[in-house]
Amino acid sequence: MTGTTFAETVLTQYEFIFEMVMRMRRSLERKNILVTGGAGFIGSHLVDRLLREGAETVVIVDNFFVGSMRNLEEALSDRRVVLYREDAENYVELKSIFAQHQIDIVFNCATKALNYSFIDPSDAFATNVTVVLNLLELLRHHKFETLCHLSTSEVYGTAIYQPMDEKHPKNPTTSYAAGKASADLAIESYVKMFNVDAMIMRPFNNFGPRQNYEGPLAGIIPITVMKMLKGLAPEVHGDGTQSREFVYVLDTVDALIQLYRNLPSGNAVNISTNNELQISTLIDMIASKLNYNGEIIRLPARRADVQRHVACCDKLNTFIDFSMTQFDEALSETLEFYKIVSVEAA
Numbered sequence: 001m002t003g004t005t006f007a008e009t010v011l012t013q014y015e016f017i018f019e020m021v022m023r024m025r026r027s028l029e030r031k032n033i034l035v036t037g038g039a040g041f042i043g044s045h046l047v048d049r050l051l052r053e054g055a056e057t058v059v060i061v062d063n064f065f066v067g068s069m070r071n072l073e074e075a076l077s078d079r080r081v082v083l084y085r086e087d088a089e090n091y092v093e094l095k096s097i098f099a100q101h102q103i104d105i106v107f108n109c110a111t112k113a114l115n116y117s118f119i120d121p122s123d124a125f126a127t128n129v130t131v132v133l134n135l136l137e138l139l140r141h142h143k144f145e146t147l148c149h150l151s152t153s154e155v156y157g158t159a160i161y162q163p164m165d166e167k168h169p170k171n172p173t174t175s176y177a178a179g180k181a182s183a184d185l186a187i188e189s190y191v192k193m194f195n196v197d198a199m200i201m202r203p204f205n206n207f208g209p210r211q212n213y214e215g216p217l218a219g220i221i222p223i224t225v226m227k228m229l230k231g232l233a234p235e236v237h238g239d240g241t242q243s244r245e246f247v248y249v250l251d252t253v254d255a256l257i258q259l260y261r262n263l264p265s266g267n268a269v270n271i272s273t274n275n276e277l278q279i280s281t282l283i284d285m286i287a288s289k290l291n292y293n294g295e296i297i298r299l300p301a302r303r304a305d306v307q308r309h310v311a312c313c314d315k316l317n318t319f320i321d322f323s324m325t326q327f328d329e330a331l332s333e334t335l336e337f338y339k340i341v342s343v344e345a346a
């Protein structure tokens, strides 16, 4: 039989379109990139990296729920950065920002921390869903080309099997995670319905400089470090055997950039390491680096805390070359940052 079948023609056209999208996505140079939550922990490091990658403009939209100007000190000295102190849940405001900049790519880092879902579960859920829906509507209406959304390993809940790959069922145990899981589903549905270019990047626990250390929304590493630096006793919830994999924030940012270039639309991918650590071991490591020999306060386990989070990163490694910073080195760099912060705060 000669000639091309209908199925082959459709496939070739699909491959052509796919290749065109991936080719467009190869470079960040001269792109106008919007980062929601860009004054936060991961977002601000991403902003710095996008500038180094040669972005034309980096537009930051952050309502400063926890974001800080300190995180943007370096970025704001660059004339390519435009900062909007704005709520990405406000569709009208967001749309007007898009009208002022010809945005190509959006990295969605806006969220209200997991701990906040114990304070205002409804708002934590709403933020995670509303920002994504706003961005998907703008994407569907061709206001930009590519959505890179940051999901979270929390969508999986406590592991049913280990290590957790991307097919692991989503069993969120907090309204924060339920909002993130809903956002993931919304993205998948828009890709199927409207063939938009959107992907889900799913980091596990991050640590590093600039992570929020203040108040009830702070992460475990900054809280512990700041307490020890002040000579105060750190706290552990439960028996400390709960474990997490800790990814250095600059490694996550590197993965985000590489995934932007390589991950086909509609895909979700875990971003993690192979260094599972029990919380009590982590606290001992920090204590040893800071020469802290004082008390460690034991508190009851938090309801809905997941016990163990171990990622399967096979999919990540098929798309990118992920070389990670040694945990010990990354932890030392992180502690150096908080030593400066604690001197400034004194």
Ligand SMILES: NC(=O)c1ccc[n+]([C@@H]2O[C@H](COP(=O)([O-])OP(=O)(O)OC[C@H]3O[C@@H](n4cnc5c(N)ncnc54)[C@H](O)[C@@H]3O)[C@@H](O)[C@H]2O)c1
Pocket: 036, 037, 038, 039, 040, 041, 042, 043, 061, 062, 063, 064, 065, 066, 067, 068, 086, 087, 088, 089, 108, 109, 110, 111, 112, 113, 127, 131, 150, 151, 152, 153, 180, 202, 203, 204, 205, 206, 207, 211, 212
């Ligand atoms: N840090 C981690 O360990 C981790 C792990 C997995 C996934 N993630 C994901 O990575 C992304 C970034 O997390 P992060 O650790 O940098 O958080 P972060 O809290 O440091 O930063 C989030 C930023 O979003 C801003 N924000 C909140 N609501 C907003 C709104 N309605 N409009 C505009 N800005 C708003 C906050 O002010 C803050 O600056 C989130 O999507 C989070 O779910 C983080």
